[in-house]
Amino acid sequence: MSVIRTEGLRKAYGEVAALDGLSLSVEAGELYGLLGPNGAGKTTTMSVLTGQTLADSGEAEVLGVDPETDPIGVRERVGILPEKESPPSFSTPREYFQFVGAVRGLPDDVVDERTQTWADRLSFAEKLDTLSTDLSRGQQQKTMIAGAFLHEPEVVFIDEPLANLDPIVQERVKRFLTNYREAGNTVVVSTHNVDVAAELCSRVGIVNAGELVAEETPAELDEGETLLDTFIEHVDADEEWSGDE
Numbered sequence: 001m002s003v004i005r006t007e008g009l010r011k012a013y014g015e016v017a018a019l020d021g022l023s024l025s026v027e028a029g030e031l032y033g034l035l036g037p038n039g040a041g042k043t044t045t046m047s048v049l050t051g052q053t054l055a056d057s058g059e060a061e062v063l064g065v066d067p068e069t070d071p072i073g074v075r076e077r078v079g080i081l082p083e084k085e086s087p088p089s090f091s092t093p094r095e096y097f098q099f100v101g102a103v104r105g106l107p108d109d110v111v112d113e114r115t116q117t118w119a120d121r122l123s124f125a126e127k128l129d130t131l132s133t134d135l136s137r138g139q140q141q142k143t144m145i146a147g148a149f150l151h152e153p154e155v156v157f158i159d160e161p162l163a164n165l166d167p168i169v170q171e172r173v174k175r176f177l178t179n180y181r182e183a184g185n186t187v188v189v190s191t192h193n194v195d196v197a198a199e200l201c202s203r204v205g206i207v208n209a210g211e212l213v214a215e216e217t218p219a220e221l222d223e224g225e226t227l228l229d230t231f232i233e234h235v236d237a238d239e240e241w242s243g244d245e
């Protein structure tokens, strides 16, 4: 059964068609990648699905809830890590998790325990009481990832999950996401990194010019075939630059 579904989503910003009839369906237990070039409509898709942006037309559904008519209902049930989001500058990660825990209705002892688990998992225990404004970009990203999963939602949306993370932490996040999906949860990641999508995702939807133009299961690619080949085949090459002047 699909836990996330869109049908013919359209969203225009003036002359720009950010979404141009995008349809997709994600099943429970998938780690689904939205892969596309800059400006393809990935962020807009996530934003519509999480009730932050209203589509002009089309349908969207998350866990049986319509994000347009019941955005709070969707946000209560999912975890979200939007693009370019940072923890509040004048709070520490620990305070941020207490805030998230309060909004999500978690008991204090559960918040304390999960705070420690995440700090150990992503190696930032020594930064739990540092003001976010004094954290590095990577430490802020660790805080935001932990915040998105703190209430252990069955569906999570993450934009560029590995941005600003060092290679060791990237591996830990990948392992966590894989285990999380194997436990039956659903994760949607948006990325323009083909390697990340190929390695991490159980299924990848290629988005171009506001449409879902192809889907690929990386584990089922034939010998010698790559996700990059599929990507290049389906993404407009109008403005392709060969690298030579």
Ligand SMILES: Nc1ncnc2c1ncn2[C@@H]1O[C@H](COP(=O)(O)OP(=O)(O)OP(=O)(O)O)[C@@H](O)[C@H]1O
Residues within 6 Å of the ligand: 013, 016, 017, 018, 036, 037, 038, 039, 040, 041, 042, 043, 044, 045, 083, 192
């Ligand atoms: N608030 C906005 N106002 C005007 N145009 C917007 C707005 N948000 C998005 N767009 C436009 O809609 C299109 C799709 O943007 P979107 O952010 O969804 O792409 P994306 O696939 O996430 O890109 P990237 O990988 O660069 O983050 C782009 O052409 C963008 O300029």
